[in-house]
Amino acid sequence: MVLSALKMISSLRISPTCFNNSICRLVIPTSSKFKSTVYLPTSFVRGITTDIQQKDYPYFYRVLDSLPENRSLAFAYGSGVFKQAGRAWTKNSMSDFIIATDNPKEWHAENMRINPSHYPPTIRALGPSVVSHLQCNYGAKIYFNTLIPFEDGMIKYGVLSTEHLLQDLSDWSTLYVSGRLHKPVNILERDRDLPELKTALIKNLDSALHTAMLCLPESFTEKELYLVLTGLSYSGDLRMLVGEDKNKVENIVSAQMELFKGLYMDRLENMADSVQISSDKIVQNKDLKAICKHMDNLPVNLKTLLSKELSSEKSKGEIDQSINACVSQIVQRSSTPQAVKGLVSAGPIKATKYSLAKLKKMFKSLK
Template identity: 50%
Template sequence: MALQTLQSSWVTFRKILSHFPEELSLAFVYGSGVYRQAGPSSDQKNAVLDFVFTVDDPVAWHSKNLKKNWSHYSFLKVLGPKTITSIQNNYGAGVYYNSLIMCNGRLIKYGVISTNILIEDLLNWNNLYIAGRLQKPVKIISMNEDVTLRSALDRNLKSAVTAAFLMLPESFSEEDLFIEIAGLSYSGDFRMVVGEDKTKVLNIVKPNIAHFRELYGSILQENPQVVYKSQQGWLEIDKSPEGQFTQLMTLPKSLQQQINHIMDPPGKNRDVEETLFQVAHDPDCGDVVRLGLKKSVIYSSLKLHKMWKGWLRKTS
């Protein structure tokens, strides 16, 4: 039996989707308006619906969407689809957002991302923004037959499992795993360490264990390095240096590079594989991976902030 989302149904999502140009390689909706979240501010009934549209040709898509939905755009609409696409691709996480849009009786926001940029993020975790969203349960509304995109989506989930394995002990619960996975993209977010948002990951995972299990169950069953006791909700993984080295070698490129940067002594210039071999034999392997992930997310955030400030200077 299919798992149920909240009152917002697939039909509702499809009706909203019909207001936009059809040329989408992937469309999904996520967040508290779709999946239940714990916490005092979890008013799902009135929550904004968050959509992401993946398109092969952003210029063509924005051109059509400007004709259909001119009012959705900020002042940037007067600059035309090419400028909007340039901002989308070069001055942010590869996503252009239109927010606070009333559509089919629901308040929505939607982001537009190039298929190629999404694939790069899924494979390499260049900024772990949309890739991070897709590591948590989302409702896919539309997806074409792009084999490369489908493969990258699967690789992103496997990478999330591998990174989580490296940061967990030899045995742990499903909930422990899903909390670790859900927190990956928040690793460098200061709000997740202090303040109200520090319980956000728990609020996402606890009401949605079944949805996480649906997303990751087959990957866990097929992984040769884990014993997955699905009935008990318990896992045991290979924490030998050989097992950890295998896991480290399959991590996304940007995370491997950050780990290498942390561990490589000045002037030695070791290659990444040599560094990962050393980390695999380190009792603090999990802490090194966690620090690498944190630095990777922070570096990406700072880079995007600088790029955005640069664009604002150009246009002022």
């Protein structure tokens, strides 16, 4: 049945008036650097402005002000931005950012000029051409500068090309950045002259929900849905075996339920023909028609791998297990070489400090 189904497919302020609408407009400070007006669901914005947030918006924008322009997308994410269960912000907490740019070589050249200390001496000596090549051709096609002191905290930022970002959002080519965007983030800038970017961001969330629905049983809770959605980008990640908090997925979801609701509840309600939502559980149809619809909305890379997986002699035809295997394969292929690349881009001193901090976090979660 599954094979038959597969053949059928392939300082920021909030305007007070926004709460009257389903889509909220965030008011961007008047600066040439802020070329985007960001649109987010009202419930998502309400969540961001509560104590779920670790740092204030002006801090995030001061970080961006210190970096080169020419950004098509910029967002902040992670435990230094949003609270996670059992974790509080300290001066050693790191705020993580991802920045997309149309021209990585030019961006790194300018960043090396204004922020040379962000790069280790060896990388700095090699120049922006080598950094751009390293970024665009290895691992998840993203380059990170980490453990950068900024005011009373620390920052880490990753840079990727707009082309590779669109690819990952639409096709799940690496699930590295697209996976982070399955979870709540603070989108700080988005280039409105790139309508395909907005389309790709929406498609990425839709793809995640369809994937999760195929992995879940007929009846499940809202929290179980968010746990599956969050876990997609960690499946197959080497860091989850060594160097990450073993309760990371649970910690993210437990502290950010309202934010997840803002991202996915409207999408879930749009599946009313096959999904029934009550106060304590969600029930979905698992018939052939529903399976076909979900599979038809999977991203291209996952769909291709799934076809091979289900056609192999080893396959037991279990759709949830096959999807988990394929998602893990995508994540592992990009995250493992990306981890190695991170050791090079950070330099030996920072790489050691970063690895030790991750190991400390992992051992603490095992107690």
